[in-house]
Amino acid sequence: MKEGKRLIHKLIANIKKTKAPIVVGLDPMLSYVPEQVQRQAFAEFGETLEGAAEAIWQFNKEIVDKTYDLIPAVKPQIAMYEQFGIPGLMAYKKTVDYCKEKGLVVIGDIKRGDIGSTSAAYAAGHLGQVQVGGGMFRPFDEDFVTVNPYMGSDCVNPFIDVCKQENRGLFILVKTSNPSSGEFQDRLIDGKPLYELVGEKVAQWSENCMGDEYSYIGAVVGATYPEQGKLLRKIMPKVYILVPGYGAQGGKGKDLAHFFNEDGLGAIVNSSRGIIAAYKQEKYVKYGPEHYGDASRTAVEDMIADIRGAL
Amino acid sequence: MKEGKRLIHKLIANIKKTKAPIVVGLDPMLSYVPEQVQRQAFAEFGETLEGAAEAIWQFNKEIVDKTYDLIPAVKPQIAMYEQFGIPGLMAYKKTVDYCKEKGLVVIGDIKRGDIGSTSAAYAAGHLGQVQVGGGMFRPFDEDFVTVNPYMGSDCVNPFIDVCKQENRGLFILVKTSNPSSGEFQDRLIDGKPLYELVGEKVAQWSENCMGDEYSYIGAVVGATYPEQGKLLRKIMPKVYILVPGYGAQGGKGKDLAHFFNEDGLGAIVNSSRGIIAAYKQEKYVKYGPEHYGDASRTAVEDMIADIRGAL
Numbered sequence: 001m002k003e004g005k006r007l008i009h010k011l012i013a014n015i016k017k018t019k020a021p022i023v024v025g026l027d028p029m030l031s032y033v034p035e036q037v038q039r040q041a042f043a044e045f046g047e048t049l050e051g052a053a054e055a056i057w058q059f060n061k062e063i064v065d066k067t068y069d070l071i072p073a074v075k076p077q078i079a080m081y082e083q084f085g086i087p088g089l090m091a092y093k094k095t096v097d098y099c100k101e102k103g104l105v106v107i108g109d110i111k112r113g114d115i116g117s118t119s120a121a122y123a124a125g126h127l128g129q130v131q132v133g134g135g136m137f138r139p140f141d142e143d144f145v146t147v148n149p150y151m152g153s154d155c156v157n158p159f160i161d162v163c164k165q166e167n168r169g170l171f172i173l174v175k176t177s178n179p180s181s182g183e184f185q186d187r188l189i190d191g192k193p194l195y196e197l198v199g200e201k202v203a204q205w206s207e208n209c210m211g212d213e214y215s216y217i218g219a220v221v222g223a224t225y226p227e228q229g230k231l232l233r234k235i236m237p238k239v240y241i242l243v244p245g246y247g248a249q250g251g252k253g254k255d256l257a258h259f260f261n262e263d264g265l266g267a268i269v270n271s272s273r274g275i276i277a278a279y280k281q282e283k284y285v286k287y288g289p290e291h292y293g294d295a296s297r298t299a300v301e302d303m304i305a306d307i308r309g310a311l
Numbered sequence: 312m313k314e315g316k317r318l319i320h321k322l323i324a325n326i327k328k329t330k331a332p333i334v335v336g337l338d339p340m341l342s343y344v345p346e347q348v349q350r351q352a353f354a355e356f357g358e359t360l361e362g363a364a365e366a367i368w369q370f371n372k373e374i375v376d377k378t379y380d381l382i383p384a385v386k387p388q389i390a391m392y393e394q395f396g397i398p399g400l401m402a403y404k405k406t407v408d409y410c411k412e413k414g415l416v417v418i419g420d421i422k423r424g425d426i427g428s429t430s431a432a433y434a435a436g437h438l439g440q441v442q443v444g445g446g447m448f449r450p451f452d453e454d455f456v457t458v459n460p461y462m463g464s465d466c467v468n469p470f471i472d473v474c475k476q477e478n479r480g481l482f483i484l485v486k487t488s489n490p491s492s493g494e495f496q497d498r499l500i501d502g503k504p505l506y507e508l509v510g511e512k513v514a515q516w517s518e519n520c521m522g523d524e525y526s527y528i529g530a531v532v533g534a535t536y537p538e539q540g541k542l543l544r545k546i547m548p549k550v551y552i553l554v555p556g557y558g559a560q561g562g563k564g565k566d567l568a569h570f571f572n573e574d575g576l577g578a579i580v581n582s583s584r585g586i587i588a589a590y591k592q593e594k595y596v597k598y599g600p601e602h603y604g605d606a607s608r609t610a611v612e613d614m615i616a617d618i619r620g621a622l
Binding site for chain 1: 338340341349353358359360362363388390391393394395396397399400401404422423424425426427428429430432433435436437441442443444445446448450451459460461462463464465466484487488489490491492493494495496498499500501505508509512555560
C-alpha cells in the first residue's frame with residue numbers, strides 16, 4: 001500500500017483545503033456552449049463531430065480555468081462526450097488530463113458494470129493499466145469512476161481489485177437522483193428497500209478498502225432523496241457519498257446536512273448544469289455568454305456558501 | 312413508422328435464413344489473438360494502444376469473414392475495445408461498420424443507463440443521430456444495444472424513444488448470466504424475485520414497441536439460469552431474449568429450449584470465447600493458431616447443431 005498516493009486522501013485533502021465539499025459536473029451539452037465558442041470551433045473543424053468535440057473541450061477548459069482554485073474535484077459525464085463518437089471521447093480524455101494537471105480529483109461518471117472479465121476490462125481501461133506486448137498503458141486514467149451494481153459482487157470486485165492496486169476509488173450507485181429511481185431501488189425486500197440492501201453491501205466492501213478515516217469505495221445517493229440519504233449515511237459510516245441532483249435537478253443545501261458526518265466530511269455534492277450553464281440563468285445573466293466562465297465561478301461561490309450554510 | 316426497415320425484422324429474417332438463432336460475441340481479449348496477428352499489428356503500429364487495436368480489428372475481421380454466412384448477428388462487447396482507449400474504440404466502430412456491410416445485425420453490448428438527459432445522450436450516440444450545427448451524424452450506429460435498468464423507467468425511456476424513431480432495438484438486462492447475479496436480482500419483493508419484476512416491466516415496454524410478431528424491446532436472460540428463463544419466457548411472450556452464458560460460461564444446448572417460443576423464435580443465444588477463441592480448445596486444436604478463423608467456423612457449426620438438436 002502506497003498510503004500517501006491514495007486518491008481518497010487527495011480528495012479529502014482537496015476538500016479540506018478548499019473548504020468546499022463540492023464537485024463540478026463537466027457534462028457539456030452542445031446547447032450550453034456559447035455561440036462564439038461554437039463558431040470558433042466550427043471555423044477550425046467544420047460542423048462535424050470534431051467541431052463539436054473542440055467546442056465542448058474549449059468550453060470545459062474555460063470553466064476549469066475559472067473555477068479550479070475553488071473546488072476539489074470534477075465529474076465529467078462520459079455520455080456527453082461519447083454521444084460525439086471518437087472525437088467526443090478524445091475531448092473526454094483531454095478534459096480528464098487537463099483537470100488532473102490543475103490538481104483536481106477526477107471522477108469519471110461512467111456507470112459501467114458487467115460480468116467479471118468484462119468489468120475487469122473496464123477497470124483496467126479507466127482506473128488501471130493494460131498490457132500491450134512489453135508496454136503498459138493507462139488509457140483513460142481517471143481517479144475515481146462510478147459503477148452500476150445491478151449484476152452483483154462479481155461485477156464490482158474487478159473494479160475493487162484495480163482500486164486496491166492502483167490507489168484509485170469507486171462510487172457505486174445506491175440510490176440515484178432521478179424521479180423513477182424508486183421503481184426498482186425502493187422495492188421492499190424482507191421489509192427493507194433494495195437501495196438499503198445495496199448500501200449494506202457497499203458498507204461491507206468499504207470496510208476492506210480503508211484509507212485513513214474513509215474508504216476508497218464510495219456510494220452515489222441523490223440529493224433529491226434526503227430521507228434516504230440520512231438512513232444510508234448511518235448504514236455506510238466510512239463511505240464517501242457522491243451526491244448528484246443538487247441545483248438543476250431540485251436538491252437544495254438544506255437537504256444535504258444529513259449526507260455528511262459530524263466531522264463535516266463524508267459527502268461531496270455535485271452540480272453540473274447549475275454551474276457550467278450558469279450564464280443562462282436569470283441570476284447570472286449579467287455576465288452574458290461572453291463571460292460564461294465568470295458566471296460559473298460566481299455560481300460555484302454561491303453553491304459553496306449555500307452548502308456551508310446548511311452544515 | 313417505416314415498418315420495412317425495422318431492425319427487429321432484419322434480425323428475425325436473418326435468423327430464419329440461417330436457421331441459426333445464435334450471435335457471435337466479438338469480445339477480443341488480446342490473449343485470444345494469435346501471435347502472428349499480434350506480430351504483424353505491432354510491426355506496423357508498435358506495442359502501443361494503436362497496435363492492440365489493429366490486432367483485435369484484424370482478428371475480428373478474419374472471424375467475421377469466416378462465419379458471416381452462417382450467422383444472423385454479432386455482439387461486440389464495447390469494454391474489450393474501451394480498455395484500449397481511443398484506438399480501441401476506433402476498432403469497435405470499424406467492427407460495427409464492417410459487420411453491417413456483411414449483412415449482419417450488430418448488437419452493441421454497452422450496458423449503458425443513466426438519468427434521463429444522460430441516457431438520451433447515450434441513445435443518440437449509439438442508436439440515433441446527433442446534431443452539430445447544420446449537420447446530423449450517427450457516431451456509433453449499432454442496430455441494437457444492451458441497457459442496464461437499475462435506475463428505472465426514466466433511464467430506459469430515452470433509449471426507447473430513439474428506437475421508435477430510428478427503427479432500432481434494445482436488450483434490457485433482466486437476469487444476467489454471472490454467478491453473483493442473484494445477489495440483488497433474485498431477492499424477493501412481494502414474493503417475487505426482482506428479475507421477475509424487471510421482466511414484467513420489460514413486457515410492458517415491449518407492448519408499445521411491436522414489430523410484427525415480436526417487439527423491438529428485448530431482454531437479456533443468462534443461459535446459466537434455465538429455470539428463470541422458462542418463467543421469463545412466459546412473462547414476456549413478445550420479447551426477444553438475448554441469451555449470454557452459453558459455452559465457456561457453462562450454459563448448454565439442452566438448457567436453452569425453454570428460452571424459445573413454440574414458433575422456434577424468440578431467443579438468440581450468444582457465444583463469445585467459445586467461438587472466437589475456439590482454436591485454443593482441445594476440440595479444435597488441429598486447426599492451429601494460423602487457421603483460427605476456420606476453427607471459429609467449425610465451432611459455429613457445432614453450436615448451431617447443438618442448439619438445433621435441443622429445439
